[in-house]
Amino acid sequence: MSIKANHCENMTEVRANVDRIDRLLVTLMAERLNYIEQAARIKPSRDAVRDEDRIEDVIAKVKAQCDIDGFDKDMAERMWRAMMEDFIAHEFVKWDGLRK
Numbered sequence: 529m530s531i532k533a534n535h536c537e538n539m540t541e542v543r544a545n546v547d548r549i550d551r552l553l554v555t556l557m558a559e560r561l562n563y564i565e566q567a568a569r570i571k572p573s574r575d576a577v578r579d580e581d582r583i584e585d586v587i588a589k590v591k592a593q594c595d596i597d598g599f600d601k602d603m604a605e606r607m608w609r610a611m612m613e614d615f616i617a618h619e620f621v622k623w624d625g626l627r628k
């Protein structure tokens with residue numbers, strides 16, 4: 529299966545749709561970051577911030593969603609691993625900041 533997208537006749541329409549989706553992605557990333565900050569508050573030890581099992585669980589779930597929505601699994605895996613490294617770095621900064 530694959531997600532339905534608007535048919536575009538020109539680059540103005542293409543870019544308007546890309547800009548619309550980017551705004552949605554930023555909103556979702558901001559919400560995701562809020563949960564990462566809550567994880568920093570909740571996790572009892574610094575060693576728990578980076579959780580390799582959970583990282584692999586997230587990747588597996590994202591790849592399963594790729595099958596549903598028709599997105600490239602290898603591209604998604606690269607994007608999510610890179611994104612999670614930034615979220616983990618943020619979680620470490622937040623975890624330290626809450627306990628100094």
Ligand SMILES: O=C(O)C(=O)C[C@]1(C(=O)O)C=C[C@@H](O)C=C1
Pocket residue numbers: 564567577578579580582583586612615616619
């Ligand atoms: O699930 C967690 O424990 C999180 O803190 C979230 C998250 C993520 O970005 O999805 C970040 C750090 C962990 O290494 C695993 C996953």
